[in-house]
Amino acid sequence: xxxxxxxxxxxxxxxxxxxxxxxxxxxxxxxxxxxxxxxxxxxxxxxxxxxxxxxxxxxxxxxxxxxxxxxxxxxxxxxxxxxxxxxxxxxxxxxxxxxxxxxxxxxxxxxxxxxxxxxxxxxxxxxxxxxxxxxxxxxxxxxxxxxxxxxxxxxxxxxxxxxxxxxxxxxxxxxxxxxxxxxxxxxxxxxxxxxxxxxxxxxxxxxxxxxxxxxxxxxxxxxxxxxxxxxxxxxxxxxxxxxxxxxxxxxxxxxxxxxxxxxxxxxxxxxxxxxxxxxxxxxxxxxxxxxxxxxxxxxxxxxxxxxxxxxxxxxxxxxxxxxxxxxxxxxxxxxxxxxxxxxxxxxxxxxxxxxxxxxxxxxxxxxxxxxxxxxxxxxxxxxxxxxxxxxxxxxxxxxxxxxxxxxxxxxxxxxxxxx
Amino acid sequence: xxxxxxxxxxxxxxxxxxxxxxxxxxxxxxxxxxxxxxxxxxxxxxxxxxxxxxxxxxxxxxxxxxxxxxxxxxxxxxxxxxxxxxxxxxxxxxxxxxxxxxxxxxxxxxxxxxxxxxxxxxxxxxxxxxxxxxxxxxxxxxxxxxxxxxxxxxxxxxxxxxxxxxxxxxxxxxxxxxxxxxxxxxxxxxxxxxxxxxxxxxxxxxxxxxxxxxxxxxxxxxxxxxxxxxxxxxxxxxxxxxxxxxxxxxxxxxxxxxxxxxxxxxxxxxxxxxxxxxxxxxxxxxxxxxxxxxxxxxxxxxxxxxxxxxxxxxxxxxxxx
Numbered sequence: 001x002x003x004x005x006x007x008x009x010x011x012x013x014x015x016x017x018x019x020x021x022x023x024x025x026x027x028x029x030x031x032x033x034x035x036x037x038x039x040x041x042x043x044x045x046x047x048x049x050x051x052x053x054x055x056x057x058x059x060x061x062x063x064x065x066x067x068x069x070x071x072x073x074x075x076x077x078x079x080x081x082x083x084x085x086x087x088x089x090x091x092x093x094x095x096x097x098x099x100x101x102x103x104x105x106x107x108x109x110x111x112x113x114x115x116x117x118x119x120x121x122x123x124x125x126x127x128x129x130x131x132x133x134x135x136x137x138x139x140x141x142x143x144x145x146x147x148x149x150x151x152x153x154x155x156x157x158x159x160x161x162x163x164x165x166x167x168x169x170x171x172x173x174x175x176x177x178x179x180x181x182x183x184x185x186x187x188x189x190x191x192x193x194x195x196x197x198x199x200x201x202x203x204x205x206x207x208x209x210x211x212x213x214x215x216x217x218x219x220x221x222x223x224x225x226x227x228x229x230x231x232x233x234x235x236x237x238x239x240x241x242x243x244x245x246x247x248x249x250x251x252x253x254x255x256x257x258x259x260x261x262x263x264x265x266x267x268x269x270x271x272x273x274x275x276x277x278x279x280x281x282x283x284x285x286x287x288x289x290x291x292x293x294x295x296x297x298x299x300x301x302x303x304x305x306x307x308x309x310x311x312x313x314x315x316x317x318x319x320x321x322x323x324x325x326x327x328x329x330x331x332x333x334x335x336x337x338x339x340x341x342x343x344x345x346x347x348x349x350x351x352x353x354x355x356x357x358x359x360x361x362x363x364x365x366x367x368x369x370x371x372x373x374x375x376x377x378x379x380x381x382x383x384x385x386x387x388x389x390x391x392x393x394x395x396x397x398x399x400x401x402x403x404x405x406x407x408x409x410x411x412x413x414x415x416x417x418x419x
Numbered sequence: 420x421x422x423x424x425x426x427x428x429x430x431x432x433x434x435x436x437x438x439x440x441x442x443x444x445x446x447x448x449x450x451x452x453x454x455x456x457x458x459x460x461x462x463x464x465x466x467x468x469x470x471x472x473x474x475x476x477x478x479x480x481x482x483x484x485x486x487x488x489x490x491x492x493x494x495x496x497x498x499x500x501x502x503x504x505x506x507x508x509x510x511x512x513x514x515x516x517x518x519x520x521x522x523x524x525x526x527x528x529x530x531x532x533x534x535x536x537x538x539x540x541x542x543x544x545x546x547x548x549x550x551x552x553x554x555x556x557x558x559x560x561x562x563x564x565x566x567x568x569x570x571x572x573x574x575x576x577x578x579x580x581x582x583x584x585x586x587x588x589x590x591x592x593x594x595x596x597x598x599x600x601x602x603x604x605x606x607x608x609x610x611x612x613x614x615x616x617x618x619x620x621x622x623x624x625x626x627x628x629x630x631x632x633x634x635x636x637x638x639x640x641x642x643x644x645x646x647x648x649x650x651x652x653x654x655x656x657x658x659x660x661x662x663x664x665x666x667x668x669x670x671x672x673x674x675x676x677x678x679x680x681x682x683x684x685x686x687x688x689x690x691x692x693x694x695x696x697x698x699x700x701x702x703x704x705x706x707x708x709x710x711x712x713x714x715x716x717x718x719x720x721x722x723x724x725x726x727x728x729x730x731x732x733x734x735x736x737x738x739x740x
Contacts, residue, residue, distance in 0.1 A: 091485075107485075243570075
């Protein structure tokens with residue numbers, strides 16, 4: 001007699017228990033973060049990467065809960081591979097109905113994102129024109145910009161003053177400043193652990209672009225090569241903070257006194273002001289080479305609708321409701337947690353928090369030096385230049401040769417996209 | 420009960436009739452029972468292993484970027500791409516370096532721990548548990564602890580704090596391949612995670628060695644310690660060692676978590692699975708090239724395993740030795 005029988009648990013009971021558990025598991029799987037107990041209409045799913053600012057997850061779920069026509073489930077995706085998870089899920093039946101991402105042509109080419117022109121056109125004039133342009137292909141607009149996120153250098157004026165350092169205007173001056181600012185406790189500069197966030201501003205500050213008007217390579221110039229060489233010099237100088245616990249997007253390094261200046265986004269400004277008070281300044285990426293000009297990376301996030309989703313119309317309704325109609329939520333999203341610039345000019349104009357002090361200076365840099373993503377610059381091309389940076393700046397390879405290798409990959413991508 | 424025969428040899432009494440009723444129909448059929456118990460497993464195997472492998476084979480002959488249902492047949496292009504891809508070839512070199520270090524290191528450490536724990540007179544179970552416990556920790560969690568606590572590059576990283584006591588400057592353990600300190604981080608985390616498991620295998624094998632062998636050796640004048648270990652213990656552990664080395668090699672081929680989490684988006688220190696992840700599932704989403712690479716890797720693993728089995732005699736019966 002088996003132990004099973006001793007415990008009065010026969011096979012039928014065990015089978016029933018297993019089926020019960022399976023059913024319970026299935027029911028549990030039907031749940032999720034809808035943010036409410038019941039709701040009508042189609043069940044929609046939206047993907048968001050995990051923002052660093054406290055309260056953002058709750059805010060997004062609160063907006064979703066307020067929508068009455070559909071049950072909206074939010075997948076708040078933590079970790080550093082939001083892109084991979086999003087791309088992989090878009091190939092399956094579990095793909096989100098809408099998701100945040102950056103404008104990229106391959107998603108349009110592969111039919112993954114829906115044309116949202118009919119939603120945006122009536123209010124098109126109220127959007128930052130550069131945001132509209134960066135989401136437009138053949139006259140159709142494929143995403144709704146939610147926030148604009150300028151990235152620049154944050155610095156501690158007190159430490160600059162103590163070291164007798166002026167705000168750098170050129171990359172050489174930045175390297176010299178980092179050396180003077182470095183002490184046994186504080187490193188001169190922090191550019192992130194992978195340094196990937198340096199690629200775009202480096203190209204723009206060297207007076208180049210990723211692609212030209214004919215969608216051909218425009219980043220491979222002598223000034224860009226020289227910029228990579230200078231970054232290598234900074235990387236090996238001992239004046240750069242390396243292997244910090246958090247990456248560039250998190251203000252911990254400058255807040256904890258590990259560095260005198262840090263590349264970061266305007267989203268982290270409130271946290272920095274809270275930690276450092278008035279001892280905080282900003283400046284754009286300095287110019288690279290004689291023909292260069294200072295630059296600011298105007299990053300941000302946009303809402304896209306899955307063109308292959310089962311609830312396309314319902315999703316478009318939801319997206320319109322939240323990101324076109326609900327200006328109150330849009331303002332809350334842009335300004336209540338971190339500082340972001342609202343892409344809607346009417347909201348940006350009335351945003352008191354951005355009208356004075358350091359936030360106003362951030363807006364000024366955004367307008368004066370800002371550069372937006374090119375929709376033809378897709379993930380494969382991004383990765384190709386990330387490899388250039390890794391191999392030349394962190395590994396010590398020849399930037400010109402590495403850029404030539406990247407050219408082959410980017411050209412292959414461009415051929416697929418533009419023929 | 421037995422009966423006496425003419426030859427005086429007892430024959431077994433006839434068995435009593437079983438009180439249980441003989442099973443009839445499907446439930447009594449061994450074939451039915453075989454499929455009942457193995458069926459679900461085989462279905463799972465077919466759906467989750469063989470079907471994906473076949474689909475991967477199909478994808479490897481197609482241009483499959485951002486899709487797993489491609490239509491553009493490209494023949495062997497993906498295979499040529501992968502076999503001429505500098506990064507993929509480099510990933511095989513990375514694996515080789517990793518295996519060359521981690522296999523003997525883990526083998527030696529786990530054997531050493533097993534010998535040590537096996538000789539303990541007190542608290543043997545405690546130490547066995549202590550060394551085995553890391554096996555229960557996830558590779559991701561352990562990698563993050565290593566990266567953010569022990570090997571953090573800033574001044575309050577545990578190792579940097581310790582080294583600063585001797586006046587040594589902060590080291591960014593994972594930032595740069597020159598010098599390649601990242602290997603220290605990767606090897607120590609894996610060693611910590613897996614040595615305990617193999618220690619248990621060695622302890623089991625050590626306890627199976629007949630005590631008489633040691634006694635006979637002692638009578639013959641063998642000195643306890645190194646001589647006994649070299650001439651008795653180690654040969655007796657041959658079968659276990661072979662299995663452990665095979666398992667370690669397979670585990671090394673499957674290395675992913677610690678490389679992926681410790682070396683985020685570097686171009687160095689990518690073993691084959693990480694390289695294939697970046698090719699197929701990462702930002703590139705090239706399922707055609709990724710599938711071709713996966714199949715090349717599968718063939719390679721089979722070849723290495725067969726060669727290793729032939730070289731070390733894994734699975735060979737005692738009688739054939």
